[in-house]
Amino acid sequence: MNDFNKIITKPSLIVLKNICEENIKKMTEKAIASKCIFRPHFKTHQSAKIGELFKKYDVNKITVSSISMAQHFTLYGWSNILVAFVFNHREIDVAKELNKKIKLYLIADSTQTVRFLAQNIKQEINLYVKIDTGNHRTGVDIDDFNSLDIIIDEIKKHRNINLIGFLGHCGHTYYAKNKNEIINIWNTTLIKMKILKNRYSSIFNELIVSLGDTPSCNIISNFYGVDEVRPGNFVYNDLMQIKLGTCTYNDIAVLVACPVVSINKNKKQIVIYGGAIHFSKEHILNENGEIIYGIVSKINNGIIEPTKDCYLTSLTQEHGIVSCNSLFINSINIGDIIYVIPVHSCLTNNQLLNSIFYY
Amino acid sequence: MNDFNKIITKPSLIVLKNICEENIKKMTEKAIASKCIFRPHFKTHQSAKIGELFKKYDVNKITVSSISMAQHFTLYGWSNILVAFVFNHREIDVAKELNKKIKLYLIADSTQTVRFLAQNIKQEINLYVKIDTGNHRTGVDIDDFNSLDIIIDEIKKHRNINLIGFLGHCGHTYYAKNKNEIINIWNTTLIKMKILKNRYSSIFNELIVSLGDTPSCNIISNFYGVDEVRPGNFVYNDLMQIKLGTCTYNDIAVLVACPVVSINKNKKQIVIYGGAIHFSKEHILNENGEIIYGIVSKINNGIIEPTKDCYLTSLTQEHGIVSCNSLFINSINIGDIIYVIPVHSCLTNNQLLNSIFYY
Numbered sequence: 045m046n047d048f049n050k051i052i053t054k055p056s057l058i059v060l061k062n063i064c065e066e067n068i069k070k071m072t073e074k075a076i077a078s079k080c081i082f083r084p085h086f087k088t089h090q091s092a093k094i095g096e097l098f099k100k101y102d103v104n105k106i107t108v109s110s111i112s113m114a115q116h117f118t119l120y121g122w123s124n125i126l127v128a129f130v131f132n133h134r135e136i137d138v139a140k141e142l143n144k145k146i147k148l149y150l151i152a153d154s155t156q157t158v159r160f161l162a163q164n165i166k167q168e169i170n171l172y173v174k175i176d177t178g179n180h181r182t183g184v185d186i187d188d189f190n191s192l193d194i195i196i197d198e199i200k201k202h203r204n205i206n207l208i209g210f211l212g213h214c215g216h217t218y219y220a221k222n223k224n225e226i227i228n229i230w231n232t233t234l235i236k237m238k239i240l241k242n243r244y245s246s247i248f249n250e251l252i253v254s255l256g257d258t259p260s261c262n263i264i265s266n267f268y269g270v271d272e273v274r275p276g277n278f279v280y281n282d283l284m285q286i287k288l289g290t291c292t293y294n295d296i297a298v299l300v301a302c303p304v305v306s307i308n309k310n311k312k313q314i315v316i317y318g319g320a321i322h323f324s325k326e327h328i329l330n331e332n333g334e335i336i337y338g339i340v341s342k343i344n345n346g347i348i349e350p351t352k353d354c355y356l357t358s359l360t361q362e363h364g365i366v367s368c369n370s371l372f373i374n375s376i377n378i379g380d381i382i383y384v385i386p387v388h389s390c391l392t393n394n395q396l397l398n399s400i401f402y403y
Numbered sequence: 404m405n406d407f408n409k410i411i412t413k414p415s416l417i418v419l420k421n422i423c424e425e426n427i428k429k430m431t432e433k434a435i436a437s438k439c440i441f442r443p444h445f446k447t448h449q450s451a452k453i454g455e456l457f458k459k460y461d462v463n464k465i466t467v468s469s470i471s472m473a474q475h476f477t478l479y480g481w482s483n484i485l486v487a488f489v490f491n492h493r494e495i496d497v498a499k500e501l502n503k504k505i506k507l508y509l510i511a512d513s514t515q516t517v518r519f520l521a522q523n524i525k526q527e528i529n530l531y532v533k534i535d536t537g538n539h540r541t542g543v544d545i546d547d548f549n550s551l552d553i554i555i556d557e558i559k560k561h562r563n564i565n566l567i568g569f570l571g572h573c574g575h576t577y578y579a580k581n582k583n584e585i586i587n588i589w590n591t592t593l594i595k596m597k598i599l600k601n602r603y604s605s606i607f608n609e610l611i612v613s614l615g616d617t618p619s620c621n622i623i624s625n626f627y628g629v630d631e632v633r634p635g636n637f638v639y640n641d642l643m644q645i646k647l648g649t650c651t652y653n654d655i656a657v658l659v660a661c662p663v664v665s666i667n668k669n670k671k672q673i674v675i676y677g678g679a680i681h682f683s684k685e686h687i688l689n690e691n692g693e694i695i696y697g698i699v700s701k702i703n704n705g706i707i708e709p710t711k712d713c714y715l716t717s718l719t720q721e722h723g724i725v726s727c728n729s730l731f732i733n734s735i736n737i738g739d740i741i742y743v744i745p746v747h748s749c750l751t752n753n754q755l756l757n758s759i760f761y762y
Contacts, residue, residue, distance in 0.1 A: 053491070321753045
């Protein structure tokens with residue numbers, strides 16, 4: 045920690061590599077024990093270095109959220125990549141090239157996209173059909189067999205489309221009120237996804253069911269019945285997972301280090317260099333129902349320890365305001381570095397990609 | 404517009420250069436008519452190209468929000484730069500170098516920072532004292548003469564500190580309920596800032612008062628009495644300014660272009676490639692009290708025209724959901740580009756710095 049204190053000049057992400065590796069190890073073991081393909085989502089970290097940690101555990105299949113991110117990871121030797129984002133027609137040229145170089149997997153939720161891919165990429169295309177499992181963003185409604193039949197009929201027309209299976213993202217677990225609700229979402233989704241798999245298994249061999257949001261994957265004891273899991277956030281975790289009860293502070297692997305630029309002892313307020321362009325404006329409510337963008341913390345014996353009543357309560361473009369107690373404010377000087385657990389590590393990491401330190 | 408439609412493959416910022424220039428022209432003229440220094444804030448656009456538009460109107464003094472941004476603009480010939488962010492001690496080495504190369508202006512709100520600068524930079528340092536005019540972020544409280552006297556006493560001790568004047572940012576205008584409230588903030592602040600200027604004018608020659616948030620600068624008819632204005636957002640404007648009544652749609656100079664990847668006609672919902680990492684999660688409430696992150700629009704005769712009842716209502720990392728009417732949804736196909744006015748152009752521009760098209 046002291047070493048960072050000397051070299052940090054601007055808002056930076058501190059990644060606790062040991063915690064990170066522990067998170068990877070646990071999730072890999074759970075997937076192996078469940079005889080399930082582990083295809084972690086790399087959009088959380090977007091980091092070649094964290095990628096290497098996964099390689100230590102023999103992970104060789106990954107998920108990304110854009111064609112650009114797929115291109116990025118091919119540079120680091122990844123050659124089996126699922127772009128878990130309904131295919132963007134505008135990127136057909138890049139996709140075509142990528143599909144020649146690596147084992148690329150794409151997703152579609154419409155006959156238009158199936159047809160577009162089939163007509164524009166000559167080689168075999170590995171395709172999942174995106175299913176809306178209740179998140180209501182993209183995908184064919186999990187209960188809408190009629191629409192799904194139409195897409196499957198379209199797929200059958202094209203010999204270059206290799207249907208892999210059905211892919212869902214239960215993003216609605218992020219709005220669950222308690223762990224039981226998350227477990228219920230997992231169980232219900234799994235039953236319904238298996239129905240889809242069975243429905244088309246006489247036409248297509250070896251269809252798979254792919255699921256895997258972090259809230260579920262963190263707390264479900266095993267992945268029996270699902271063929272592939274794709275959690276991403278678990279590698280870092282964050283305050284959202286804490287709030288959901290799907291991790292503890294011991295499992296959080298990232299902090300944002302921010303220089304202190306101004307202190308107002310009367311208002312018990314510290315201003316840091318670290319704003320919306322560093323944290324993102326993702327927020328949660330603290331125990332008093334106040335909007336917060338982070339919790340001040342320190343690292344103790346390699347583990348993150350939150351500081352009582354010290355919250356990041358306001359963000360503008362480059363400034364953050366920390367509201368804190370007297371004890372803490374009296375321990376801080378202008379020029380010091382304050383460490384803050386972010387609300388949503390995926391977004392914060394994306395903002396700080398050019399300023400990461402590994403601890 | 405048709406040209407963009409062909410080349411855009413990913414979420415991109417479209418800058419309407421004519422509108423932009425018109426905004427620059429109007430603000431420059433208002434400053435000249437008010438015999439006031441115009442030192443526009445470049446944190447909104449961060450663009451060398453938009454910088455050139457300012458040069459057309461003989462602007463040669465600028466404001467930025469970080470030492471890094473000051474470094475960036477020195478590369479494009481800017482040599483009179485105010486870093487309107489309470490000085491970050493950790494960047495002293497860069498500041499020292501910059502101060503040798505250009506006319507650099509810094510700000511401080513504590514004796515510690517004044518002393519730190521004086522002791523670490525040998526050359527003359529141009530310094531403003533940051534005043535808290537009601538925004539309650541950084542700065543000495545505008546009514547707290549006692550604290551200000553202490554800082555001024557510290558400044559007097561150091562022969563290398565050149566006190567320029569008092570700098571305020573009325574960011575609280577962004578929370579004003581109507582235009583009158585903004586005008587009141589401006590007038591009250593100006594009176595109080597002049598008191599500060601007079602209080603110390605016997606000790607320091609030619610102190611100046613520097614103000615200038617966009618809500619005020621957009622609607623105040625003249626800047627009489629203020630010596631320097633530093634608005635930034637006005638160059639692009641956005642939905643926040645619309646909501647405040649401080650600009651019209653005719654004054655907005657930016658849109659985000661996003662590819663359509665999925666359409667759900669039953670839900671009247673379009674999913675675009677364009678999420679929190681492109682727009683930022685800044686939101687406002689629409690007329691129905693719903694959270695929105697943008698309004699769908701088109702460009703008509705060079706001017707932005709919002710589309711009725713078509714809002715960006717949800718953002719995750721890379722996805723955006725547009726909730727819209729039947730007329731609009733029936734006009735859109737997968738693969739089309741949708742144009743969205745952002746809520747806060749400064750943050751959105753920062754997210755899309757690597758993907759800008761000038762119209």
